[in-house]
Amino acid sequence: MTQPVKQHGFTLSEWQRYYQTQPAAERIACVAATLSQLVASLDRNDNAWIYLPDARQCEAQYQQLAQRLAAVAGDLSRLPLFGVPFAVKDNIDVGGWPTSAACPAFTYQADEDAAVVARLRAAGAVVIGKTNLDQFATGLVGTRSPYGAVVNSFNPQYVSGGSSSGSASVVARGLTPFALGTDTAGSGRVPAGFNHIVGLKPTKGWLSNRGVVPACRLNDCVSIFALTVADAACVAELAGGYDADDAYSRVNPQTAPADLPAAPRFAVPDAPSFCGDPQAEQAFQAALTQLREGGAQLETIDFTPFRQLAQQLYEGPWVAERTVAVAGMLSDDPGAMNPVVRDIVGNGLRYSACDAYRAEYLRAELAREINRLLAQFDALVVPTSPTIRTLAEMAQEPVLFNSQFGTYTNFTNLADLSALALPGALRADGLPAGITLIAPAWHDRALAAFGQRWQQQLGLSLGATGRALPAQPPLAPAPQHVRVAVVGAHLRGMPLNAQLTQRQAVLAEQTTTAPCYRLYALADTQPPKPGLVKTEDGAAIEVELWDIPLARFGEFVAEVPPPLGIGTLLLADGRRVKGFICEPWALAGATDITAFGGWRAYRAGAEKEA
Template sequence: MTSASTPYIGFQLRDWQQHYQSAPDSLRSALGIVVNSLSDHDNAWLYRVSADQLEDQIVQLEALRQQSGGSLDDLPLFGVPFAVKDNIDVAGWPTSAACPAFTYVAQQDATVVANLRAKGAIVIGKTNLDQFATGLVGTRSPFGAVTNTFNPDYVSGGSSSGSASVLARGLVAFSLGTDTAGSGRVPAGFNNIVGLKPTKGWLSNHGVVPACRLNDCVSIFALTVSDAWQVARLAASYDAEDAYSRVNPHTAPAAMSSQPRFAVPDSLEFFGDSQAEKAFQLALENLSSSGVTLVKIDFTPFKALAEQLYYGAWVAERTVAVGKIFTDSPEAMDPVVRNIVANGLNYTACDAWRAEYLRAELAQQINQALAGFDALVVPTSPTIRTLQEMEQEPVLYNSQFGTYTNFTNLADLCALALPSSLRDDGLPAGITLIAPAWHDGALAAFGRQWQRSLSLPLGATGKTLNADHAMTGPMPVSRDHVRVAVVGAHLTGMPLNFQLTQRNAVRVEQTRTASDYKLYALANTQPPKPGLVKAEGGSNIIVELWDIPLARFGEFVAEIPAPLGIGTLQLADGRSVKGFICEPWAIASASDVTSFGGWRSYVEHLKSTASSTANNA
């Protein structure tokens, strides 16, 4: 399943951006090399772009570039090749869901594909999958099993097997999968790559062949967390064409707390796989050494909900999704998939409502159990199996793979699968972080740090994370948050800091204002507060930057008393952020404390003075 090596193997988004900046006219030649390198015998691909289809995309992209005046600023994915799971529509291309009898030619792009192409990305192929996205194994396809990229005797994981495989080998910069019960996470864990399973409804499912519409998510595979997060944000949009699309409420934190607390299942099952157990224990040790507090919680409701997906009335949703081909041409389906889908006929409408009531009860218990934690950490899969083993127990072993994935969408949680180590047998091991809906960005912020700390190879490319890809600086400003500079009583450890933390605000960094600000201690304020004023003869004043969820910003501002308010501050490095300012009339009765360089130093000075006075009394 190898492909010819090219200069672009393992290229990440930053690599492609730098390439086109230095060689802006190389679009056809670079993509031609990528496409021509793909093997005709690689069953991870079900359909590869033709020369005419590639040229059509290039012409459309060049037109987009002309519209932006030749600049690439509005095309962050300019010329970046990506793969699409073959249950997601690409206009003019066949969609098969790995069932030849089901195949149709898509009339338009799925919304996520359209969004990514509008940002410059180029589809170079569609990928193999467990038929109708039913499975976590990567073997339930009439086009053959997609094998593991580290050892071909083992499964790749599914159902997004092909998308994970081509990504892990560095043939594309990112790929699209889907995730209903873990299909965007298990293949990531088995192939040493990142799998981002977003909050349900954040990415549109319009143009995606449904598996279980209530739980389906388009997922992202990438070599790095940074790339997965950037692609997800570019692919996401509210879509009126998708009945389950949702608007981001803008209430979630931008990152985890500086001292994260992770929940861990109180009972862990690895089905006799001692290497998987050893790898997870190593991951927990690495998390602890990085400052994460680990707390065991009762895993019973998680396990109970996971079992509902295939052993309860929820399987009937797959029966509905598959539709006519199951009733009219059942022989056209994979036998294992057909038997699973057939089980849906065993349930009544009453059973379905009972299943929904149970789901709601267990989901509430799960979300209550996760309150107070930044995430739940689990093994991405408790074990891995060979192709031969999977033939012997196709249903049982598939079920084992879903032990720590099946409950996620049913409980309306988001997840991020991360590489954690390579086992002694050379196979990858991974962990998954799971958090409440819309906490995707917080998971990604932590995942960036985690990936940077391990220095593991990227997928099966043999490459490691480059320093210029590591994004070691402050988090970029999020469109879902307001970055605010605080200067006094809202600083970390100060009396009003709780007004930030109780609104899921996250500290980004400590920095300084531009050099033309003065700091005053305001008279008659409780707790004592400073006033920051832009004035000649000023200095650089220490401030902290905090990201406040957009929906919580208004209520935060409403608590700010006169003479203070929120305006725009200039920082020493030239950035502009929202921050505390003071009305000039309050300065007349205030004390100039600019010389202290910041409010904390002034408060410490007052404490020291008071202590000396008391000792001399």
């Protein structure tokens, strides 16, 4: 077996290549040697970790992985996370391990994996530790833990952000390629922004919360930290999915686009606040310039409803959700709680059921207004946080400064939005300063597709590892979309292209078929259309590939008139996709235009002759 090497800052694709190079018979042994070495190298005094597994717990995972590998006959493509280590925030259950939510008196032994952990393990991933957090996930700072404040990975005098402080820290330092966090008010985004990594805050209900200690059940999300957008998106697809045993799990309606336009329209808050931090303001303005350079159109909007909704999360009856979540601790052993956390959740006892209903009515009104505003844009772009604070400053104003961090995050789950925190260029003082893209529910894939282009455009180093961004694989086609090859009147700029764009379809790429097709200009069609026919003496024909939401695919097919239909096309690189085909009877009277190589070239020639 090849000797294990240090995979400091490896991305998922690098982990995958590492194991693929090992002899098939030695892959489990390689996983065991590599990850045992990794776990042994972790500093047990590093307070980003609350719990690290012993040799027995590691070995149990390797044995389970061996069984999974045998079940797929050694096919690594069916275990996309084979041997990949990950960390889990310690309010998420790992079967047989303790869950503390950063409160020793609350700690219990988990009977089974949380649903998301089970899904990731089923894909081949291995848990290497449980991470620190603001107690009971109450805070955006990373300092409200009896296990100590997790420091910023760039400057230890500054906060890491929370509540998912440990998960963000271990990813930023390259100890693991991804980690699970949770996000109710921004806990999956603020730590990402403060540590120069990616934080994916999924649509509520996409990733199951079963096996997660609740903070606010109506607004909790399991979030994902990663070094790259591609990795975060991959993990989300594997971890996500409807869970009938989670009362708040939802089925994806499969109507959202797979990508944002090449020149997206982004909303930007009018008069954004930076809490007197000029370097944060300069960093955000620099990011806006880079967005424009990448082709984005930016327009300011009235941020008032977003601000009003953000204030509701902690300044009104919604805080009672946190009170319900920890009611037992609050009544039986309040002294065991962090005093700041105890005071926050204790405030929930001040409100009545009438107050809660009034708060819900206001939330619904503000959320409707926010979604109506965002419907005019492809996404909202905001600073992930308006500022960052030192540990000393946080000790002086723990509530005020925490509230500041939530300026651009607190409203997101209340308004049922998806969000993606992205690293930006470092501030002048060397601290991270990221941006966050926010869009309607289920636009997670579209945000990720744009986010990958953003990360490639900037080419920043990965977290605090100092590693350069490696070449990124394209996002895999999402199961919520159908890739369709169009060859004629549905091409960009052609008369029927709107039948795609009106259904949220987006252009994925331009390519050609395999050289086994002939193209004909059909007679008596309005607008003019071609027919594509498979044959033994064909040629490569130019096509465009469009990703159309699965729920809209039937509508699209219903508009296809005879003699055309939708079948399966073979592309030049061997892929098979859905695409336009033509019934042979329609070729009588048609003109063979194969020599033009595509409909667009033929139409250009016809217009010149005219």
